[in-house]
């Protein structure tokens with residue numbers, strides 16, 4: 001019971017949906033998952049149809065294959081609403097954990113990042129990593145098989161990201177601006193630190209960056225991660241972690257019914273106090289998220305919390321690590337190895353409980369030798385984790401700066 005509960009808390013802390021601005025959902029204790037399952041948009045409609053073409057934008061659905069056989073889905077918004085010339089510089093937008101491409105498209109066209117970029121002349125590509133609703137295909141595996149879920153963010157770094165970059169680069173013939181949020185920033189930094197994608201990458205904007213996770217302002221999550229990281233794997237058999245599934249729902253409810261645990265306060269405390277969310281947007285979000293991920297992915301993140309080191313998945317014993325890595329310990333991702341000439345834009349929130357200010361400080365320390373002319377850092381004092389993707393004023397606070405950062409290079 002405790003194991004499950006802590007797993008759920010751990011899951012929640014990366015969840016993109018769990019906070020609302022005005023307490024409107026404060027009474028729906030433990031029913032987050034149930035809500036979203038009941039109202040999930042039909043899978044037959046792609047993301048273009050659900051939330052892009054309805055606003056008068058052109059949108060293309062794309063499918064591509066990773067080197068380990070996953071078939072992934074992307075959306076492309078090739079031009080602005082009023083048309084104009086195609087052939088703008090490509091931007092690849094990568095969501096975080098428990099999210100998918102639709103996360104970026106919840107607010108109005110005037111407020112959401114992909115459409116703002118399209119209206120500014122960029123060729124916008126939005127990715128969906130393996131395991132999310134529209135990326136649940138594989139050349140030989142099926143999502144009901146545990147093997148389908150045998151991956152962590154190491155595989156997102158090693159397979160999904162190269163597949164997205166390669167595909168967009170092939171389609172456009174131009175270098176790519178990257179935007180990541182949350183886990184989408186960790187994926188990118190890990191990849192860039194190993195020198196991958198360098199020939200296809202123009203620059204990168206990292207929103208709510210996640211590298212270190214040791215200062216999260218959520219004692220419970222840290223405790224859970226530290227205490228139960230080993231048992232979680234055994235419980236779930238390293239298969240699918242479906243936040244909408246009955247097991248997770250039941251245990252979430254269980255957790256919320258604990259005396260002394262107020263889920264509204266808990267969830268706020270976990271994610272940070274977002275300043276600027278729109279209740280209607282949260283409604284829309286709950287119809288479409290959260291997305292499944294691999295339990296192994298959560299275990300890997302828990303290891304980062306526990307160990308305070310950014311490294312590959314730890315198989316838990318020297319023999320198994322040796323088998324996978326040829327070393328007794330998992331190799332470290334050395335973030336300081338990121339090309340010092342790479343143009344980077346980093347934006348973080350003063351109230352973000354996940355991308356904690358102190359952890360961001362540690363990250364910036366790793367980047368202290370970065371060419372100062374190539375590194376822009378923005379701190380938004382009253383922003384928390386979700387404001388960066390759903391804030392009603394994110395255009396003024398963040399996206400205009402991102403657009404400027406990209407355009408300034410051209």
Ligand SMILES: *[C@@H]1O[C@H](CO)[C@@H](O)[C@H](O)[C@H]1NC(C)=O
Pocket residue numbers: 163166167170
């Ligand atoms: C890019 O295009 C080349 C030539 O058509 C092809 O061989 C290669 O597999 C493509 N790569 C990707 C990642 O799509």
Ligand SMILES: *[C@@H]1O[C@H](CO)[C@@H](O)[C@H](O)[C@H]1NC(C)=O
Pocket residue numbers: 108278279280281392
């Ligand atoms: C909140 O969302 C609704 C529905 O999309 C919209 O009509 C309203 O203008 C939004 N409010 C703000 C402050 O953006």
Ligand SMILES: *[C@@H]1O[C@H](CO)[C@@H](O)[C@H](O)[C@H]1NC(C)=O
Pocket residue numbers: 334335336337
């Ligand atoms: C990480 O990379 C930096 C820069 O290349 C190097 O100076 C440092 O020694 C590396 N650290 C480790 C632990 O390998």
